[in-house]
Amino acid sequence: MKKQVNFTLNGKKVTALVSSSDTLLEVLRNQFHLYGARESCALGLCGVCTLIVSGNPVSGCLYLAPMVDGEEVLTVEGLESEGELHPVQQAFYEKNAFQCGYCTSGMILMAKKLLDENPNPSEEEIKDYMAGNICRCASYKQIIEAINEASKILDTGTNGVKAAYQ
Amino acid sequence: MSALGKSYKRIEGMSKVTGQTEYVMNMEMPGMLHVKLLRSTIPHGLIKHIDVSAAEQIPGVIRVVTGEDLKSMDINPYYGPAFRDQPVLAIDKVRYVGDPVAAVIAEDSKIAEDAVNYIDVEYKELEPVFDVLEAAQPGAPVIHEVIRPAGSFADLKNLLPKENSNICIHYKLRHGDMKKGFEQADHIFEDTFTTPAAVHLPMEQHVAIAYAEPDGRMNIWTANQSPSFVRSEVAHVLKMPESRLRVRVPYLGGGFGTKLYVKIEALVAVLALIVKKPVKLALTMDEVFITLTKHGTVFKMKTGITNDGRIIARHCEVYWDGGAYADIGPRITQKSGFTAAGPYDIPNVHIDSYNVYTNKAPAGAFRGFGVPQLVWAYESQMDIIAEKMGWDPLNFRRKQVLTEGKIHATGQKIVSVGLDKIIEELNTSIGWEEFFKQKQSNGIVKHGSKIRAKGVAIGLKAVLTPSISGAIVTLFADGSASVYCSTVDMGQGSDTIMGQIAAEVLGLPREKVHVVHPDTDVTPYDTITAASRSTFYMGNAIYKAAEEVKNKIFESAAEFFDVKPEHLALQDEKVIVVEKPELSMTLGEVVKEIFHMPAGSIIGQNVYESHYQSPDPETGQSEDIAIFWFPGGTAVEIEVDTETGKIDVLQLISVGDVGKAINPFNVHQQLYGASIMQLGQALFEECIFDYGQMINANMADYKVPTFKDLPAKTETIIVEVPHPEGPFGAKGVGETASFAVQPAIANALYQATGVRVKDMPLTPERVLQALKQTTNRSESTIRDFKEKAKG
Ligand code: FES
Ligand code: FES
Numbered sequence: 001m002k003k004q005v006n007f008t009l010n011g012k013k014v015t016a017l018v019s020s021s022d023t024l025l026e027v028l029r030n031q032f033h034l035y036g037a038r039e040s041c042a043l044g045l046c047g048v049c050t051l052i053v054s055g056n057p058v059s060g061c062l063y064l065a066p067m068v069d070g071e072e073v074l075t076v077e078g079l080e081s082e083g084e085l086h087p088v089q090q091a092f093y094e095k096n097a098f099q100c101g102y103c104t105s106g107m108i109l110m111a112k113k114l115l116d117e118n119p120n121p122s123e124e125e126i127k128d129y130m131a132g133n134i135c136r137c138a139s140y141k142q143i144i145e146a147i148n149e150a151s152k153i154l155d156t157g158t159n160g161v162k163a164a165y166q
Numbered sequence: 167m168s169a170l171g172k173s174y175k176r177i178e179g180m181s182k183v184t185g186q187t188e189y190v191m192n193m194e195m196p197g198m199l200h201v202k203l204l205r206s207t208i209p210h211g212l213i214k215h216i217d218v219s220a221a222e223q224i225p226g227v228i229r230v231v232t233g234e235d236l237k238s239m240d241i242n243p244y245y246g247p248a249f250r251d252q253p254v255l256a257i258d259k260v261r262y263v264g265d266p267v268a269a270v271i272a273e274d275s276k277i278a279e280d281a282v283n284y285i286d287v288e289y290k291e292l293e294p295v296f297d298v299l300e301a302a303q304p305g306a307p308v309i310h311e312v313i314r315p316a317g318s319f320a321d322l323k324n325l326l327p328k329e330n331s332n333i334c335i336h337y338k339l340r341h342g343d344m345k346k347g348f349e350q351a352d353h354i355f356e357d358t359f360t361t362p363a364a365v366h367l368p369m370e371q372h373v374a375i376a377y378a379e380p381d382g383r384m385n386i387w388t389a390n391q392s393p394s395f396v397r398s399e400v401a402h403v404l405k406m407p408e409s410r411l412r413v414r415v416p417y418l419g420g421g422f423g424t425k426l427y428v429k430i431e432a433l434v435a436v437l438a439l440i441v442k443k444p445v446k447l448a449l450t451m452d453e454v455f456i457t458l459t460k461h462g463t464v465f466k467m468k469t470g471i472t473n474d475g476r477i478i479a480r481h482c483e484v485y486w487d488g489g490a491y492a493d494i495g496p497r498i499t500q501k502s503g504f505t506a507a508g509p510y511d512i513p514n515v516h517i518d519s520y521n522v523y524t525n526k527a528p529a530g531a532f533r534g535f536g537v538p539q540l541v542w543a544y545e546s547q548m549d550i551i552a553e554k555m556g557w558d559p560l561n562f563r564r565k566q567v568l569t570e571g572k573i574h575a576t577g578q579k580i581v582s583v584g585l586d587k588i589i590e591e592l593n594t595s596i597g598w599e600e601f602f603k604q605k606q607s608n609g610i611v612k613h614g615s616k617i618r619a620k621g622v623a624i625g626l627k628a629v630l631t632p633s634i635s636g637a638i639v640t641l642f643a644d645g646s647a648s649v650y651c652s653t654v655d656m657g658q659g660s661d662t663i664m665g666q667i668a669a670e671v672l673g674l675p676r677e678k679v680h681v682v683h684p685d686t687d688v689t690p691y692d693t694i695t696a697a698s699r700s701t702f703y704m705g706n707a708i709y710k711a712a713e714e715v716k717n718k719i720f721e722s723a724a725e726f727f728d729v730k731p732e733h734l735a736l737q738d739e740k741v742i743v744v745e746k747p748e749l750s751m752t753l754g755e756v757v758k759e760i761f762h763m764p765a766g767s768i769i770g771q772n773v774y775e776s777h778y779q780s781p782d783p784e785t786g787q788s789e790d791i792a793i794f795w796f797p798g799g800t801a802v803e804i805e806v807d808t809e810t811g812k813i814d815v816l817q818l819i820s821v822g823d824v825g826k827a828i829n830p831f832n833v834h835q836q837l838y839g840a841s842i843m844q845l846g847q848a849l850f851e852e853c854i855f856d857y858g859q860m861i862n863a864n865m866a867d868y869k870v871p872t873f874k875d876l877p878a879k880t881e882t883i884i885v886e887v888p889h890p891e892g893p894f895g896a897k898g899v900g901e902t903a904s905f906a907v908q909p910a911i912a913n914a915l916y917q918a919t920g921v922r923v924k925d926m927p928l929t930p931e932r933v934l935q936a937l938k939q940t941t942n943r944s945e946s947t948i949r950d951f952k953e954k955a956k957g
Contacts, residue, residue, distance in 0.1 A: 035186075035192040036185020037185070038369070040371075041864070045866060046369065090183075093180060094175070096176050098179075098657075099657030100368070100369070100420040101419070101657070128874075134369070136366075136420050136870060137369075138840075140842065140871075140876055
């Protein structure tokens, strides 16, 4: 039995038919073809499927799709504005804060949320906040550097990298 | 402008930060069907009967395929890189809990997943064997009755299996005179070290899509590190010419060895042939755990030393727990096996390395390719010996470390191996000398229940030899270029680096060079993307292919300027006459000169092949066993809590000799990444089995390093001892920092507490137990050989 849900996806009002066992991640990938969030552990433990729902980071692999009715969903695809990278994306790009990139969308959303709450986090605060996001390639060092860099960009408003492919 | 030695940003960086990177996991095709697998629930048994009728009646299920179906097809249903011992789906027999038994093909993956539960299998259980030493005994239950050597690789042709035994390979090395060596020894140390099975867990699971064209030509998209091998091996399975098979690989969400050789590709290809539609199989993370593991090992090491601090004889007996299928274990058994005595100048060496089947998930390549398991043993024992003899362990290493021109136990002369430099870097970066002096005079300082200490270790790996890399470089009419190669970018940044090499030779900015992703219809054969080999092998192929392009340009430009090609150079996308730089033409103008119009392409190609001498099957001796060797070392400072047994790594320093860092940022990132991955292996990663079933096969029960596990201080140090045959002197780096982490930590624990743990990983439970045991379990068995001989 399918249920209709209405929600905001990256700023646009959308509708989807979902069954009670569908996860939000499946709906985003299969119905909206947004592939930035991915499934890895499927247990809510790795952060690869991180999404922001009405301001809160959630594990898309556990979040049941019927619950999204009336909520606002932000994915990595919704971070750019007016063709410019979000400062966190810019910093991840500048600092090469990834290897295979599979964890990167989740890392970026989580880091954005961290900086929304705490614009100048210490290294310990970063490690605490990001503890639920795993990078098997272990790009951790560069991710911490990128978060520091993003904090600086947000401070000084020096963003403005075009979101174009080289 | 030089593209070399520069830390370029990743060329695919923009796609990665915007979530747009192309992974097989994201791919869909019109009419695509989904596959889920039924796996064996018993470790060893015969399949009596499978009933798929209930599953096939579920709406949305297209077909259920079992080993019985394979029997009626005109295919070779077994595959594997060393032995063709692994069936596409279990045929008559299962060999581990998790062995794929049936494949459900359905319209969507949830229907397929559900239908799996409606398949009935009746087994006749056979006696299983799980322990590697028991499995190696004569009389153990035999897991493979028929042995099928694959013959795909030149380095494995001498490895002859034993019939009716679980030992699928016994590699031998005999160097010097073992008996005499031990007679000359003043002391003999004997220890047994073990490591457990562990898993790679790339964040992207194994995934592949296959579809047949109307005329039966097979296409495979796969997250795999070895597209060329997938083509040849699946062609063998399907009994098709290789030209009828196309394998493509986009970016990988990590590999670390688990995506090497054929994993699920033969299966999806066979299923696509059966249903004549595109099929996709994406494993879940739980399935990734039981698809491939890292070999657990038992290493019995006996070492004879003289009172003046020399190792005079070393006997190594290594057992590799291969699990149910050999995969690439035989190569690990040989290739890493021959390094088992350590990077030391030892006159008398004897190695026996055995790859043994057991009824557990199959084991294969894991970042380091067996070397970390060996370094764990030999570097632990170095410190055991030094401590007993009252020597500085670093000096003990300095005294016999292999230096330029020395002869390795394999008989090969060592060239371009900066082990001595690595030791000195470790010494200064961690402050070893001061630490050791301090400890000698004042002992170790305890803060409450916590003790801090330092440890070091080094390791050496031989690169995969022989192997082959082919590349094509094309210069387009506008002066931009493409590189065609089958190296897979699985996160290591090969696209960036391969493009850098071509750009350097052609005098182009990096941005003007595109690297075409592996597509076996287009990109030439490459052995594998693994073993830290790509920069060297593929780098050489690209270098030479780009040189060919350059020579063609120079030929034409030389004619135009009426000078000799030797008088030309490439600079800022122009050909210039060196003596008269005002005489120049752009690359585009050269192309126009050649083709009389602004079109056409200039093509260079190269197939780079290593030289190699196959080792003698009885002695393992060869003067040319590896085209290059690459060393790494680790120094740590730890804090151990003697009340809880928990080890915190405070400093983790990785030193690697990479020959030449083509992209220094990437090199640091590889060193750092490998060291953190290995930190998990050292402190907590371990597959736990109960009657053959991996009982922690999920990311809740099997932990990997997170932000919270990072050492307070990490450092990566590059040593550059250029290799004469490497592109710009480069060697490999992907595995270097994985070698020595485990023993460095165990050695620090020994310095801190006097307790020696010989089994990995160093979990709090294990450390605490060792601390509590006052027996000499932690001691080496030490015998005074001469006294014993007299008595
Ligand atoms: S996939 Fe959702 S947290 Fe790991
Ligand atoms: S970059 Fe590969 S998992 Fe993070």
